[in-house]
Amino acid sequence: MIIYPIAQNFEDSGLDLINWVVETNGEETVEDWNAVADPEEIIPAFDTLKLPFLDVQQLIQDAREVYLFPLTRHFPLDTWVDGRVVLLGDAAHAMYPRGGNGITQAMLDARVLTEKLIEHGDPATAFVEFDAARREIVNRITDNMRGEGYEVIRRMVAERTDGKPFDDIETVLPLAEADEIFSRYHALVGAPRPGHDAGEATGFRTWLENSEEVTA
Numbered sequence: 001m002i003i004y005p006i007a008q009n010f011e012d013s014g015l016d017l018i019n020w021v022v023e024t025n026g027e028e029t030v031e032d033w034n035a036v037a038d039p040e041e042i043i044p045a046f047d048t049l050k051l052p053f054l055d056v057q058q059l060i061q062d063a064r065e066v067y068l069f070p071l072t073r074h075f076p077l078d079t080w081v082d083g084r085v086v087l088l089g090d091a092a093h094a095m096y097p098r099g100g101n102g103i104t105q106a107m108l109d110a111r112v113l114t115e116k117l118i119e120h121g122d123p124a125t126a127f128v129e130f131d132a133a134r135r136e137i138v139n140r141i142t143d144n145m146r147g148e149g150y151e152v153i154r155r156m157v158a159e160r161t162d163g164k165p166f167d168d169i170e171t172v173l174p175l176a177e178a179d180e181i182f183s184r185y186h187a188l189v190g191a192p193r194p195g196h197d198a199g200e201a202t203g204f205r206t207w208l209e210n211s212e213e214v215t216a
C-alpha cells in the first residue's frame, strides 16, 4: 500500500485529503481507466494489516472514490517521430510502475527535447536527434521493468519471512545481496550506485545515513 498525503484540512473540512494506492496480483485485463471499485472489495486483502499510525481499514472504507487501474504491458515503439510530430513521456514509453521511472524518464525526455530544439532551427531534425538520443535507453528500461524489475526484493523478503513481521531487514536480506540488486538497477538507468565500487554502498541504510540532514 502506498499513501500520499495531499492536503491538510481539505476545503476547511477538518479532514486531510489522502491518496492511496494498493496493488494486487491478478489476470491482465483490458485498459480501462474508469472502472469504479467498491471499498468492500479491497478491505479483505488488508483486514489483518495493523499500522501504529493509521487505521488502514477505515482509510479504505472512507474513500470518496476508488478506481481499479489494470497494469498492462506495452511493447516499446520503433520510433517516436512522424515528421513534425513527436511523442515523449508516457505517450512514447508507458512502462510498468517498477522503480519509479515513469516521471523521471518523462522529465529527461523534456530536457533532451528542449536542448535539441534550441540547437536546431528545424523541429523535424530536433525530433530525429531526440529520438536517437533517448529511445534506445528508455526502451531498455521499459523492457526490464516488464517483469518484477528490482521489486524482486519484495518477493524475496515475503518468501524468506513467510509474510511475517520482522525487526531488521538486513537479517532477512543481507546488505551485500541487496546492493547487488540495487546496483544492477542503477546501471540499467545509467546512474552508478553511490559508493558501490568502493565497497561503501549503504543497502537499505541510505535513508538512515541521510536522516540527520533531513530532520535538521
Ligand SMILES: Cc1cc2nc3c(=O)[nH]c(=O)nc-3n(C[C@H](O)[C@H](O)[C@H](O)COP(=O)(O)OP(=O)(O)OC[C@H]3O[C@@H](n4cnc5c(N)ncnc54)[C@H](O)[C@@H]3O)c2cc1C
Residues within 6 Å of the ligand: 021, 088, 089, 090, 091, 097, 099, 100, 101, 102, 103, 104, 106
Ligand atoms: C498511481 C500512479 C503512481 C505513479 N507513481 C509514480 C512514481 O512513484 N514515480 C514515477 O516516476 N512515476 C510514477 N507514475 C507514473 C507517472 O505519473 C507518469 O509516468 C508521468 O505522469 C508521465 O508524464 P507525462 O507528462 O508523459 O503524462 P501525463 O502525466 O499523463 O500527462 C498527460 C497530460 O495530457 C492530458 N491530456 C490527455 N489527452 C489530452 C487531450 N486530448 N488534450 C489535452 N490534454 C490531454 C492529460 O490530462 C494529462 O494532464 C505513477 C502513475 C500512477 C498512475
